[in-house]
Amino acid sequence: xxxxxxxxxxxxxxxxxxxxxxxxxxxxxxxxxxxxxxxxxxxxxxxxxxxxxxxxxxxxxxxxxxxxxxxxxxxxxxxxxxxxxxxxxxxxxxxxxxxxxxxxxxxxxxxxxxxxxxxxxxxxxxxxxxxxxxxxxxxxxxxxxxxxxxxxxx
Numbered sequence: 001x002x003x004x005x006x007x008x009x010x011x012x013x014x015x016x017x018x019x020x021x022x023x024x025x026x027x028x029x030x031x032x033x034x035x036x037x038x039x040x041x042x043x044x045x046x047x048x049x050x051x052x053x054x055x056x057x058x059x060x061x062x063x064x065x066x067x068x069x070x071x072x073x074x075x076x077x078x079x080x081x082x083x084x085x086x087x088x089x090x091x092x093x094x095x096x097x098x099x100x101x102x103x104x105x106x107x108x109x110x111x112x113x114x115x116x117x118x119x120x121x122x123x124x125x126x127x128x129x130x131x132x133x134x135x136x137x138x139x140x141x142x143x144x145x146x147x148x149x150x151x152x153x154x
Contacts (some may be wrong), residue, residue, distance in 0.1 A: 008086030014046045015039060015102045015109040018118045023111050033109045034118055036100040040088055042100065049138060069099060075135035082134050091130040
């Protein structure tokens with residue numbers, strides 16, 4: 001098993017530990033709630049990545065604020081066909097509303113306002129049709145911030 005495999009497992013494990021956490025717009029912690037970007041930021045901080053947080057987006061963005069500010073500025077871009085566990089999806093609902101999720105081995109994990117909490121469910125054709133981009137946690141930071149010991153896998 002490579003460090004990348006362990007890293008992906010750790011990302012999913014941390015994200016999965018958030019399932020059931022209440023939804024809160026711009027929420028960044030388990031006690032007060034998370035939004036879709038808050039989940040990504042929470043996982044990033046838990047694996048030692050800092051400086052990735054942005055809160056300069058509205059509840060219903062007028063433009064592509066979520067992908068522009070919180071993900072694409074800092075995360076590596078992948079092919080839309082690269083749906084690997086641990087990668088981050090940017091999804092589109094309608095004209096402007098964007099959403100972020102983490103790919104798991106079972107589907108996706110995301111903070112969903114509709115359900116009022118962080119959920120995990122399958123990635124069916126409807127959800128796949130909403131994907132506008134796929135991103136990986138910053139590879140340069142990963143190699144510098146992770147070791148087998150500090151990601152809790154040994």
